[in-house]
Amino acid sequence: PVKAVDSAGAVRYETCTEAIKADGGNYLFGIDPEYTWYEDRDGDGVVCENR
Numbered sequence: 001p002v003k004a005v006d007s008a009g010a011v012r013y014e015t016c017t018e019a020i021k022a023d024g025g026n027y028l029f030g031i032d033p034e035y036t037w038y039e040d041r042d043g044d045g046v047v048c049e050n051r
Contacts, residue, residue: 012037016048025050 005011013019016038025048027034038047 006033008033010034019048020050024048 010033011019011022011024012034013022013024016025019025019034019038024034027038027047029035029040029045035045035047040047
């Protein structure tokens with residue numbers, strides 16, 4: 001399920017798991033607008049880490 005699509009066409013998923021499954025993730029602080037959509041639990045400046 002898609003939560004929203006922003007004006008640039010970026011898709012916001014309900015969870016990082018969904019974003020990663022859709023080939024998203026590894027959103028960087030200060031670079032990717034998607035970073036602000038998800039919680040950076042370990043504070044390293046990367047969300048939805050797809051290792």
